[in-house]
Amino acid sequence: MEAMVATVPLLVTLALLTRPLPGWVPPAAGIVAAIGLGLAVLGARPAEFGGALGQGVPTFVEVLAIMAGGVTLARVMERGGANARLTAWLSSGAAPGLGTALLMIHGVVPFLETVTGFGVSVIVGLPLLLGLGFTPLRAAVLVLLGLTIGPWGSMAPGTLLGAQLGGLDFQEVGVLAAVLNTVHPVVSGATAALLVHRPGTRGGRATGMALGAVSGLVQSALILGANLTLGTAPAGAVAAFLMTVLWLLVLRRGHLAPGPGVAVLPYVVLMVGTVLGTALEGVLPASASALGALVGSPALWSFTGALLGMRLLRLRGEDARAVPGEAARLWAAIAIPTSLYLVLGYCLTAGGHSEALAGSLAGLGAGYLAAAPFLAGVSGYITASNTGAMSMFGTVQMDTGPALGVRPEWMNALHNSAAGYAIIAGPARIETAYRMALPAQRADGAAAGERPVTRTDMLVWLVPPVLVGLSLQAAAAVIVLPGL
Structure with a gap:
């Protein structure tokens, strides 16, 4: 009975x-249901809700600040x-x-996702x-195939949140996520090879898929090496930057010459600043924890990059005045939901x-473990x-894992990685990519022998790799x- 009641806010x-x-x-409706049923049926006390939300305030502030810095930098770079x-x-x-294609999906697009996050990379990467x-169809599919770096998107606030929710070590869950996430860029690389293969070109499909998998x-x-040596927050950005250079x-x-000049410097400031800030945060004494949290936060370096970008790119007049309003509107659209x-997670x-839920799901035994990546995928x-x-x-995943012999750290990593990959076929990302690709289709017309961009064709290309990736993680x- 309690398990059925517990599912109501999610349903x-x-x-x-x-x-x-x-x-x-x-989510607002879910919060109301979670509080009401928690108090009326599950025996929760009002103080427990207040205490949980109070403990989450620092995480709220950091996540929202990271979003604000990311979208501000994105608008400066565009304007x-x-x-x-x-x-x-x-x-x-x-x-x-x-x-x-591999340069973009394993280098440029994931780099943009790590330094901005929350889908801003689709807006920048597709053009x-x-x-x-x-x-247009290939561009729309490829930009979404590049979003294999979910645990480190926007400098890893989701991974930070997971560590905070479970009382786990941030770097450890990042390392374990890097291990389990390996299947996703491999699957995306092989899929990209199928997508761009042209009959009669040098090398067959199998060779191309092998190259995509190796990439x-x-x-x-x-990513794993950067997590181990530099910390979790900048690991994705550093790895994607190195992949871009390698390709x-x-x-x-x-x-590499001639280079892009000053155009790339704001992104470099964000990446290098976060790396150095994270290192400094690790050696500062406890008495300077507030300073350490500031210099180690990607939010600081996002805004620093944005300010540097406004100066280097000589953003003036209407463009300069437009940035705050555009960034605020984009931030509100992302930050409020x-x-x-x-809040819903804390209330649950x-x-x-x-x-x-954990007590009920643990009774499924290995069946629950097989379903866990798909449950994560649904949430993503x-x-x-x-x-x-x-x-x-x-929290449900981390609470259930120990009863089945799986440490919370591994369940956290599994959930984080699987949810991130399912996002590539989600309605929000599909719609964004489709809307951005459509004008190019209309302008150029349907190229000879090429299919026009449609949501259906995008799903045909994106759903199979997601299912393959989640199935491999279920087996693991x-x-x-x-x-x-």
Whole structure:
């Protein structure tokens, strides 16, 4: 009975997500249900809700600040013409083939996702792919295949939240997520090879898929190494930046010059600043914890990069005046629903819902472990955010794992990775990519022998790799994770 009651807030949220409602309505309704049922049925006390939300305030502030910095930097780079310069640099001498596709999905797009996050990389990355010569359909699919770096998106606030919710070590859960996430860039790389393969070109499909898989393995190895040596927050950005350089060296036969000039410096400031800030935070004494949290936060370096970008790119007049308003509107559209999902996660825990669900789900035994990646995938699919997905089901997963012999750290990593990959086929990302690709289709017309961009074709290309990735993780959850 308690388990059935505990599912009601989640079912209410899921049901409302299928309706054409504002993004804040489903999580708000879930919060009301979680509090009401927690107090009336599950024996929770009002003080427990207040205490849980109070403990979550620092995490709320950091996550929201990271979002604000990311979208501000994105608008500065767009208004200042930096993204257009980066397109010209990346497209110089490169044809729209497999190498260029892998440069984008394992390098440029994930780098943009780590330094901005929350889908901003789709808005920036798709025009870059179109500029490289890919058709609108291929560009729309490729930019979403590049979102394999969910646990480190926007400098990892979702992973930070998961560590905070479970009382776990932030770096450890980042390392374990890097291990389990390996399958996703491999699958995306192989899928990209199928997508861009042209009959009669040098090398067959199998060779291309092998190259895509190897590129994914290299990206995963770099992410794992960066997590171990530099910390979790900057790991994705550093790995994706290195992948970008490696692929550019391959495509340009060892030469990077001429470079993009100052256009890339704001992104470099964000990456390098976060790396150095994280290192400094680790050595500061406890008495300077507030200073350490500030210098180690990607939010500080996002805003620093944005300010530097405004100066270097000489953003003045209407463009300079437009940035704050555009960034504020984009931030509000992202931050309000995400904040409510954070509150929902805390209310599920404080109200006893997570505990009741965990006790019930543990009775499924290995069947639950096989279903865990797909449960995570559902939360990523509907929230379009690792942070929101972690808030929705992360605590349930971490509470259930120990009863089945799986440490909370591994369940956290499994949930984080699986949710991030399912986002690539989610309605929010599909719609964004489709809307951005459609004008290019209309302008150019249907190229000879090329299919026009449609949501259906995008799903045909994106759903199978998501299912393959989650199935491989389900097998690992059943066979490998117990006892580790």
